[in-house]
Amino acid sequence: MRNHKHFPATPALSVRDITYRYQSRFAKTPESVLTELSCTIEAGSLIGILGPNGSGKSTLLKLLARVFSAQDGTIELFGQDILNLSQAEIAKTVAIVPQETQQIFPFTIGEMVLMGRFPHHAGVGGWHWEDPADLAIVEMAMQDLDVAHLADRLITDVSGGERQRAIIARALAQDPKILLLDEPTAFLDLHHQLDIARILRRLNQERGLTVVLVSHDLNLASQYCEQLMLLNQGHIVTTGTPEEVISPDVLEHVYGCEVLVDRHPQSGMPRVSLPV
Numbered sequence: 001m002r003n004h005k006h007f008p009a010t011p012a013l014s015v016r017d018i019t020y021r022y023q024s025r026f027a028k029t030p031e032s033v034l035t036e037l038s039c040t041i042e043a044g045s046l047i048g049i050l051g052p053n054g055s056g057k058s059t060l061l062k063l064l065a066r067v068f069s070a071q072d073g074t075i076e077l078f079g080q081d082i083l084n085l086s087q088a089e090i091a092k093t094v095a096i097v098p099q100e101t102q103q104i105f106p107f108t109i110g111e112m113v114l115m116g117r118f119p120h121h122a123g124v125g126g127w128h129w130e131d132p133a134d135l136a137i138v139e140m141a142m143q144d145l146d147v148a149h150l151a152d153r154l155i156t157d158v159s160g161g162e163r164q165r166a167i168i169a170r171a172l173a174q175d176p177k178i179l180l181l182d183e184p185t186a187f188l189d190l191h192h193q194l195d196i197a198r199i200l201r202r203l204n205q206e207r208g209l210t211v212v213l214v215s216h217d218l219n220l221a222s223q224y225c226e227q228l229m230l231l232n233q234g235h236i237v238t239t240g241t242p243e244e245v246i247s248p249d250v251l252e253h254v255y256g257c258e259v260l261v262d263r264h265p266q267s268g269m270p271r272v273s274l275p276v
């Protein structure tokens with residue numbers, strides 16, 4: 001029999017030596033924005049990706065969801081090369097909440113969350129929107145994100161916090177094993193930041209959802225993530241627990257400014273402040 005200590009479960013995502021360049025009209029070989037980057041995201045983890053503006057966080061997240069494909073290297077999703085999977089197959093396992101979500105079409109929140117079910121019906125033809133199994137998953141996703149009472153409201157007619165929760169509910173309605181979020185708390189007030197962080201932690205702890213959270217907010221990441229990965233200029237500078245990553249030496253080197261690190265009064269985890 002297999003001893004799980006010696007044969008750990010297949011990682012949720014396994015990234016090996018990926019290099020990514022955006023196409024350029026001017027440069028024949030544009031500079032890579034991610035360079036020979038390798039990392040492993042274990043199933044069931046809650047991992048934060050940090051780094052200065054332009055360090056490649058959003059690009060990495062898009063590669064993990066195969067919005068883009070790397071020019072070099074491989075990404076395996078539960079052991080399968082993502083290049084061998086269809087978009088619908090990937091979307092049944094990986095959901096992404098992108099950084100910029102311009103919502104142009106005035107769907108209701110209920111309709112929008114229901115669209116999260118689409119990958120589960122792609123290619124089979126004749127999807128009935130009123131399928132009770134789909135509606136049950138949609139209802140649960142809306143309850144998880146506390147937007148069920150807004151199901152009939154237009155997405156264009158709600159607050160920023162409500163809209164962001166509805167967008168995360170749509171991602172959850174995909175019933176993914178991995179949820180990728182790109183700065184989901186940017187532009188939200190403190191209360192809504194806390195709501196989203198707690199919801200993500202609950203989904204991770206209670207349902208084993210693998211959560212990959214790109215954030216600018218070092219303190220939020222330090223409090224809620226078990227593992228952090230710090231990017232700079234397309235490379236991983238360091239990866240480890242918040243204690244290992246949130247250190248003045250590392251942060252000063254990467255962000256190029258003085259930082260103070262003390263302890264959060266409740267959790268004891270590292271807390272970052274800027275000097276006066």
Ligand code: ADP
Nearest residue numbers: 022023033051052053054055056057058059060
């Ligand atoms: P982050 O999310 O960490 O701020 P990004 O992944 O968005 O970083 O960007 C990494 C680098 O790639 C930056 O230098 C950025 O200017 C560049 N970049 C991002 N998107 C594009 C694009 N669509 N075309 C060309 N370059 C891009």
Ligand code: MG
Nearest residue numbers: 057058059099
């Ligand atoms: Mg970004």
